[in-house]
Amino acid sequence: MEINMVTLVCFLQFFSFVPIFSALDSITPNQPLHYNETLISKAGSFEAGFFSFDNSQRQYFGIWFNRISPRIFVWVANRDTPIENSSGVFRIAEKGNLFILDGKGAIIWSTNSSDTVQNPVVQLLDSANLVVKDRNNSNPDGDSVLWQSFDYPGDTFLPGMKLKSNLVTGEYRALTSWRSSEDPAPGGFSLHIDTHGLPQEIITKGKIITSRIGPWNGIHFVGVPWGKRQQFLNFSFVLTEQEVSYEYGLLNSSTVTRYFITPTGLVQRFFWSDQTQRWDLYAVGPADQCETYAICGANANCDVNTSPLCECLKGFTPKFQEKWSPDNWSDGCIRRINLGCDNGDGFMKYEGIKLPDTSSSWFNKSINLEECKKLCSRNCSCTAYANLDIRNGGSGCLLWFGDIVDMRIHATAGQDIYIRVAASELGDTSNSRHFNGKRLAVILVGSSISIIGIMVIGFIIRAWSKKLEKPGILKLIFGKDKKEKQDINLPAFDLSIIANATNQFSATNIIGEGGFGPVYKGVMDNGQEIAVKRLSQHSRQGPEEFKNEAMLIANLQHRNLVKLIGFSIKDDERLLIYEYMPNRSLDCFIFDQDRTKFLNWDQRFQIICGIARGLLYLHQDSRLRIIHRDLKTSNILLDKNMNPKISDFGLARIIGRDEAQTKTKKVVGTYGYMSPEYAMHGSFSVKSDVFSFGVVVLEIVGGRRNTEFSVPHDHNTNLLAFAWELWNKGRPLELLYASEGDSLTVDELLRCIQIGLLCVQERPEDRPDMSYVILMLNGERQLPKPREPPFHPHKFGSSGSCPPKSINEMSCTSLEAR
Structure with a gap:
C-alpha cells in the first residue's frame, strides 16, 4: 500500500508539469502561433502551422489535410520567402493584418490589407479557408471577412474556392505550380480563365499556352470528360459583364478531393479513399498529345486514335505539303479555295469536337443556332459557328473569326461545330478522314455500288x-x-x-x-x-x-x-x-560496359518517364485497354534523341474497361519480368505490366539485368533482392550504375528506386497503377513504403514454370492445367 501511494504521488507530480493543450481553430492579437503549434479546423478536416521538408531548415506556414498521411499541403503563405534557420511566429495584428516573423522579429510575410476591423481574429475553417474577421461576428462567410486565403490560391483548387477573372481589368486568380516537390515557390506553370473572346480555361508556362481546357458549355468545360463527376461534385460557372468565376462543391460532405497543378504542368484530381488509405487519381490532363496546344497548327483537327495524328480540315491543305509530318504540323493548313462570300459558301458539320480556341470569338446568349448560322454567313470574316450552351438541345451563338486553332476529336466531351468552306468543297470528301467526329472507313470509288x-x-x-x-x-x-x-x-x-x-x-x-x-x-x-x-x-x-x-x-x-x-x-x-530507331533497344545501352557510360542520369530519368507515359496510354488513355505482357528493356527502343518507344505487341492483350484481371492457360513472357501471379497462375492485369515496369526501372538505375545478377557468396539472389536489401539497410544509392562524371539528382534517383520497389511488390493490389506512378515521378511529396518483392525463386513458379534463365531473353511458354 505504501508503494502504491508513493507511485501515485509521483504520478500526480509528473502530470502537474505537463501542459494540457486543446486544439484551437483561431487565434487573436494576444495569442500568436509559434513554430511548434498548429490550428485545427473545428471538424478536424484541416490543420495549419509551420512545417519544413526533410533535410531542410527552411520553414513555411501552410495548411494541410489533417489525419491523412503523408501530409498533402493545399496552401502556403510564404511560399517564396521561407524562414531561414530560425523559429517562426504567425500572428494577427490589432487591426487585422497577418504577419509571419522570424526568430529575430523580422517580417517575412504579411497581408498588407488596407481595411481594418476593431476585434480581429484569424480562423481556420473546415473548407481549409484561413479567414480574418471581426470576432464579434459569428458568420465566417459574411461581410465581416477582412481577408481570406481562398483569394490567394496556390497550386490547389478546393471545394468552395473560386477562380475569378475580371473582364474589365483583365486581372485573374490562378493556380500556380510549385517549383519542385519540396519547393513551394511559384513554378513555371499556371492555370486560370482567359478573358479574351469567350472566356476559357488555359494552362500556361510563363506567357505561353501549353494546354487549353476550353470554354464552358453550360455543363462543363469542353475539354473535360464529364463521366461520373456529377456523382461526387457540383460545378458553378458564372459569367457577367464584369467578371467570370468558376467553383465546385461537394454533393456529399464526407467526400475528400483535391485538384491541383503539378510542377510539370499537369492538372490532376484525386479522391481520398478511407478504405485503402490512399489518394485515388480520378482525372489527369493533358491526357494525350492532342491536348498540347495547337499541336496541329491552324485549320487542322487532332485525333489521338488515328495515324497520322493531325489532319487538315475539310477545304484546307497543308501549308507546306512536303513538310507535313509530326515535326512540322505546327505550320498548319491553308484553304485550297478562297471563300466566295457573296457567291455563297457552305458549312461542314463536325461532331464530338473539343471546340477550338475561343480567344478570337464572339458570343451571344439569346439567339438560336439557325440565327447564328445566318450571322456567320453574312460576315465574310466568320469562319465557324456553334451553340454556346449544349443544355436542352442547345442555345446561344458562338462565332469564330480567322484561323481555327487547337481543335480535336473528343468523343466523351465534345459538341457540334460548323466550319465554313467554299461551296465547291461541300461535295468533295477526298481530303478528310473525319466526318461527324468519326473515322471514315475505306473509301470505295463511285457514289453508289451495286x-x-x-x-x-x-x-x-x-x-x-x-x-x-x-x-x-x-x-x-x-x-x-x-x-x-x-x-x-x-x-x-x-x-x-x-x-x-x-x-x-x-x-x-x-x-x-x-x-x-x-x-x-x-x-x-x-x-x-x-x-x-x-x-x-x-x-x-x-x-x-x-x-x-x-x-x-x-x-x-x-x-x-x-x-x-x-x-x-x-x-x-x-x-x-x-x-527505324537508330539507337536500337535500351538493353544495348544499360547492359553494355562501354555504351552505358553514354547514358547519363538525366537521360535515364527521361527514359523512365517516357516508358511510364506509354504504359499509361495503353492502360487508360487509348481507345483500347491493353496489357503488354512482355515489357522489358529489349522491347524499349530509343530514337535519335534517346526518347523511349515501347515495341513488340505480339503478346499484348485487350481487356474490357471494367475488367480487373483475366486468366490464360498459355503463360508467355520473359522470365525475370513476369509478375508472380502471372507466372504461377496465368492471371494478368494492368498490374502485371506495372511489375515489369518496376523491374525495368531498377535495371535502368542499377545497370544490371535482373535475371543475370548475382552478389559474391550469394548465388540465389537477383537484382530485386539486392535492391530490397540495400533499401532496408538505408544504403539504396549503392544500387546505382557506375556514374563517374555524371551529374546526379539524388532526390530523383532515390524516388525512382522507391517507385521501382513499389511496382514489384508481390500482391497486385499493393502495386500503384500507372497514373499514380506518373504522379510520383512528377514529384508526389512523399511516397508509400514498399513491401518485400517476390524475389525468392520458389515464388516465381513450380516445376511447370520457365527455367531459371531463358537464352537471349527469348520468351518462354508453359502450359498449366485448369
Missing part, C-alpha cells in the same frame, strides 16, 4: 493474302467468323520493295532478333530508314501474334509507342514495317 460490285470487292479482299501486286491502303479482315474479325487500315508494301530495301534480307542488315523472328534495317528508295520484322518459319510466334501486333499497334498513336508504317504479306512471308 450488289455485283460489292461481291467483286469481297472476292478481292479474300484473295488479297495470296497475291499483292502493289502497295495501297486496304482493309484487312482476320478471322473465320464475324466475332473474330478485326479491321486494320495500313499501307501495304510489295514484298520486292521491302526485299530491295533490306538488301534481299541480308544477314548483314539484321539489327536484332526476338520471339517473332529477325529484325532488319532497310532503306527505301526515297531514303527513308525502316525496321522490318520478319516472321520466322520456326518462330514461336505465328500468324496469331502477327495479326495481334498489326491490329494493336495500328490502332495506337503515342510518342512513346513505336510507329507501325505498314506491312507486307505474300505466301508464307509476313512482314511488319516500323519506323
Whole structure:
C-alpha cells in the first residue's frame, strides 16, 4: 500500500508539469502561433502551422489535410520567402493584418490589407479557408471577412474556392505550380480563365499556352470528360459583364478531393479513399498529345486514335505539303479555295469536337443556332459557328473569326461545330478522314455500288493474302467468323520493295532478333530508314501474334509507342514495317560496359518517364485497354534523341474497361519480368505490366539485368533482392550504375528506386497503377513504403514454370492445367 501511494504521488507530480493543450481553430492579437503549434479546423478536416521538408531548415506556414498521411499541403503563405534557420511566429495584428516573423522579429510575410476591423481574429475553417474577421461576428462567410486565403490560391483548387477573372481589368486568380516537390515557390506553370473572346480555361508556362481546357458549355468545360463527376461534385460557372468565376462543391460532405497543378504542368484530381488509405487519381490532363496546344497548327483537327495524328480540315491543305509530318504540323493548313462570300459558301458539320480556341470569338446568349448560322454567313470574316450552351438541345451563338486553332476529336466531351468552306468543297470528301467526329472507313470509288460490285470487292479482299501486286491502303479482315474479325487500315508494301530495301534480307542488315523472328534495317528508295520484322518459319510466334501486333499497334498513336508504317504479306512471308530507331533497344545501352557510360542520369530519368507515359496510354488513355505482357528493356527502343518507344505487341492483350484481371492457360513472357501471379497462375492485369515496369526501372538505375545478377557468396539472389536489401539497410544509392562524371539528382534517383520497389511488390493490389506512378515521378511529396518483392525463386513458379534463365531473353511458354 505504501508503494502504491508513493507511485501515485509521483504520478500526480509528473502530470502537474505537463501542459494540457486543446486544439484551437483561431487565434487573436494576444495569442500568436509559434513554430511548434498548429490550428485545427473545428471538424478536424484541416490543420495549419509551420512545417519544413526533410533535410531542410527552411520553414513555411501552410495548411494541410489533417489525419491523412503523408501530409498533402493545399496552401502556403510564404511560399517564396521561407524562414531561414530560425523559429517562426504567425500572428494577427490589432487591426487585422497577418504577419509571419522570424526568430529575430523580422517580417517575412504579411497581408498588407488596407481595411481594418476593431476585434480581429484569424480562423481556420473546415473548407481549409484561413479567414480574418471581426470576432464579434459569428458568420465566417459574411461581410465581416477582412481577408481570406481562398483569394490567394496556390497550386490547389478546393471545394468552395473560386477562380475569378475580371473582364474589365483583365486581372485573374490562378493556380500556380510549385517549383519542385519540396519547393513551394511559384513554378513555371499556371492555370486560370482567359478573358479574351469567350472566356476559357488555359494552362500556361510563363506567357505561353501549353494546354487549353476550353470554354464552358453550360455543363462543363469542353475539354473535360464529364463521366461520373456529377456523382461526387457540383460545378458553378458564372459569367457577367464584369467578371467570370468558376467553383465546385461537394454533393456529399464526407467526400475528400483535391485538384491541383503539378510542377510539370499537369492538372490532376484525386479522391481520398478511407478504405485503402490512399489518394485515388480520378482525372489527369493533358491526357494525350492532342491536348498540347495547337499541336496541329491552324485549320487542322487532332485525333489521338488515328495515324497520322493531325489532319487538315475539310477545304484546307497543308501549308507546306512536303513538310507535313509530326515535326512540322505546327505550320498548319491553308484553304485550297478562297471563300466566295457573296457567291455563297457552305458549312461542314463536325461532331464530338473539343471546340477550338475561343480567344478570337464572339458570343451571344439569346439567339438560336439557325440565327447564328445566318450571322456567320453574312460576315465574310466568320469562319465557324456553334451553340454556346449544349443544355436542352442547345442555345446561344458562338462565332469564330480567322484561323481555327487547337481543335480535336473528343468523343466523351465534345459538341457540334460548323466550319465554313467554299461551296465547291461541300461535295468533295477526298481530303478528310473525319466526318461527324468519326473515322471514315475505306473509301470505295463511285457514289453508289451495286450488289455485283460489292461481291467483286469481297472476292478481292479474300484473295488479297495470296497475291499483292502493289502497295495501297486496304482493309484487312482476320478471322473465320464475324466475332473474330478485326479491321486494320495500313499501307501495304510489295514484298520486292521491302526485299530491295533490306538488301534481299541480308544477314548483314539484321539489327536484332526476338520471339517473332529477325529484325532488319532497310532503306527505301526515297531514303527513308525502316525496321522490318520478319516472321520466322520456326518462330514461336505465328500468324496469331502477327495479326495481334498489326491490329494493336495500328490502332495506337503515342510518342512513346513505336510507329507501325505498314506491312507486307505474300505466301508464307509476313512482314511488319516500323519506323527505324537508330539507337536500337535500351538493353544495348544499360547492359553494355562501354555504351552505358553514354547514358547519363538525366537521360535515364527521361527514359523512365517516357516508358511510364506509354504504359499509361495503353492502360487508360487509348481507345483500347491493353496489357503488354512482355515489357522489358529489349522491347524499349530509343530514337535519335534517346526518347523511349515501347515495341513488340505480339503478346499484348485487350481487356474490357471494367475488367480487373483475366486468366490464360498459355503463360508467355520473359522470365525475370513476369509478375508472380502471372507466372504461377496465368492471371494478368494492368498490374502485371506495372511489375515489369518496376523491374525495368531498377535495371535502368542499377545497370544490371535482373535475371543475370548475382552478389559474391550469394548465388540465389537477383537484382530485386539486392535492391530490397540495400533499401532496408538505408544504403539504396549503392544500387546505382557506375556514374563517374555524371551529374546526379539524388532526390530523383532515390524516388525512382522507391517507385521501382513499389511496382514489384508481390500482391497486385499493393502495386500503384500507372497514373499514380506518373504522379510520383512528377514529384508526389512523399511516397508509400514498399513491401518485400517476390524475389525468392520458389515464388516465381513450380516445376511447370520457365527455367531459371531463358537464352537471349527469348520468351518462354508453359502450359498449366485448369
